[in-house]
Amino acid sequence: MTPPRNSTAMRDVASVLHPYTDAHAHQKNGPLVITRGEGVRVFDDQGNSYIETVAGLWCAALGFSNERLVEAATRQMRQLPFYHGFTGRTHEPQVELAEMLLERAPVPMSKVFFANSGSEANDTALKMVWYFNNAVGRPEKKKVISRLKGYHGVTIGSASLTGLPYNHKLFDLPIAGIHHVSTPHHYHGAQEGETEEEFATRLATELEETILREGPDTVAAFFAEPIMGAGGVIVPPATYFEKIQAVLRRHDVLLVADEVICGFGRTGAYWGCQSFGIAPDILTCAKALSSSFLPISAVMVNQRVFDGLADGSASLGTFGHGYTYSGHPVPAAVAVETLRIYDELDIIGHVGRVAPVLQDGLRRRFADHPLVGEVRGRGLIAAVEMVEDKAARRNFDPARKVAPRLVALAQDNGLIMRALPGDGIAFSPPLIITEAEITDMLNRFGRALDQLHVELRRESIAAV
Template identity: 60%
Template sequence: MSSNTLRDADLTYTLHPYTNLVAHESKGPLIAVRGEGVRIYDDAGKDYIEGMAGLWCASLGFSEPRLAEAAARQMAELPFFHMFTHKSHAPGIQLSEALVTRAPVPMARAFFCNSGSEANDTAIKMIWYMNNALGRPEKKKLIARKRGYHGVTVAAASLTGLPANHRDFDLPIANILHTSDPHYYRQGKPGESEEEFSKRCADELEALILEEGPETVAAFFAEPVMGAGGVIVPPKGYFDHIQAVLKKYDVLLVADEVICGFGRTGTYWGSQQFGMKPDILTCAKALSSAYLPISAVLVSEPVYAAIRENSAKIGTFGHGYTYSAHPVAAAVALETLAIYDERNILDQVALSGARLQERLRALASHPLVGDARGVGLIGALELVADKETKANFDPALGVGAKVADQAQENGVITRAMAGDILAFSPPLIITPTEVDEMMNKVTAALDTVAADL
């Protein structure tokens, strides 16, 4: 199919996620045709450094032959089987062991899904199932954070704290609440230290739990670093203060590691970076370097014990997906984990992450940049109209989108999020030299838009 034919077919037949569908009719798609390392190539042959690793996910880049070979081997040997009703297969069993033994805190079991949304939805169902099993039918409310992102299924999208994910979808559903986000740059008061701000966030969480009634609040969902909400890195002491509140009122902590897991923040799990001790952990994306869809939910022994006993009482644990632990996806995930180990991926993140953070911080002095932040190989630039007052640009100007479009024209794919925030999450295999190339092109894009403004 020619490029023009592909473009016409896209505009005629495809409904795109997270897209202004009217604007798409005139803008049209960037059509990727192949990948190599940290780059993708479009249908005109132009190459781009993928500064977002796709959707925060292609951790090993776009041309890792071992993952393709692992998929081919498993496809030839056992292309499909399932884990329902006492059935199993080697890749699923081995991946369960690999994840449970790698968990940041002791975990009892791994359950498999196909996406981060499904993993968080599954965690919600497990929490409700567990509390019914424990004779606590009123303990069902879930608290997430404003600006948090936990997926797009009905329940997971309700946890997500972004207006566009709720508006006109009739969300959030009942029993899902939101507390303040830890965005110190925006929410910190004059003269308030990071530690003081963190304590205030925890106090607000405690006030919400008390207002709702501790006997009704079941769990708190949190990303170690908030991704789609603007790459919000928790300030000093944040999770220490938050976890003290959760422990006080017997509220489970669910760590959403969908973006942060497998090295993104500089530790194997984001939870380790910030001292989180989750009762449930969800992961996806870099689990298979996004080469095939797979996600997992890891549960602690107390959670598993309640689920186990209730399944015996009812006769089954009535939850699962046709493709839970799909053997080909599981085989690719196992190979991905093996590559992380063999190539010491954390050393690569330490090297290239330091360079990314250095280049981001250097842009804090740029006329358009109010805040530059990040950790490991994840970061963001928050663009402002007035650096001193932190005043935002008029949303109608679309300044963040203009910078992202100009960066793409320059050969770098980044992502503009609400509030004129530019996100960066390149493949973990990116080199310091490639980081410099990426940031040079982004700097040029900032300069071009600043001159236009």
């Protein structure tokens, strides 16, 4: 459905370059203009209501209307609308938020550095890894490993860590020193008859062979999302992180956990690390940190990493990294209030109660659908992957744009959805979603999926 060309839409086409958008197609089709939000729903300028099935960008954990967060921002704007953290300055919201994050960390952490997005947080973590190894006298230990289909951001460094082609092509990325190992996706990556545990063993062996090939004295860190988000909502196979971490410990390779999507309850635990037994040296988070009401992200480091950073800053006289808005008091105040609300709502308990409606509902209703190859997920994050051949696990020809077509049909049915690489459709609704709202969402999705099935069958018949 092409949105109507009203004044706002026409001005947008004339003036805005959109992220993750085909710029030529946008000139023709125009934008969907969203005017307000309420709970798990958003509304367009024509008055149409949509359930936001991915919480915007995996991030609006408390939905699209929360007066307490508005009030927290307003109070802080009136008291101290801006101050920075450079050269030892601070303010109460920054300190309180850092203390709250350290109290909630999945493993003991020492300090918190604030940035403005997940990309900046992961870029910062990459720079910290390099800085740390220089400071402790290991200038050759700089190479970093991440995974194919991993997503860590779009800055030059974080986009290099990302393992998706459209984040590299035409940008001259990845930069040197970044290496990618296999995606831990059993459905597509396992060999015939290979169990999840055997698959995990093979991937751990691949990681170790990569480290040994490059030289353990040159490999500094491994970046990983607990559940891979934008690359397909890929849940790691059983024993994967246990085996991966054993390899990293053997070769003294730092582990950076990217909790930008998984953190703050998404997987059913406060952190994705807790869902999969991950003990990181560095942890990055963003998105649900403020329920995305204002931009803020954080990098937590353990004592060992902090000691190296501190020694380096002493030798130079400063830690030469930071952003004008690092620890900005207004987003920090909103994040403090967000964490309080999570505690008061018992957001982990709520996710535990409603997640089975999503996970079991998707599997029960759609796993056997003619278009569906795999349903996967945990907590309130999931994906439905469509395939042309279920037996061969073969996706559709990308030229057919099957997943984007389903997204368009879902929009006609009152859902805003997100297509993933490989004909996947993501589910990551606001954490406050109710059982009834999940059921409504699945009903609408089912109608759209059936409509797509009819369209594809007609195309197949016409092609004969």
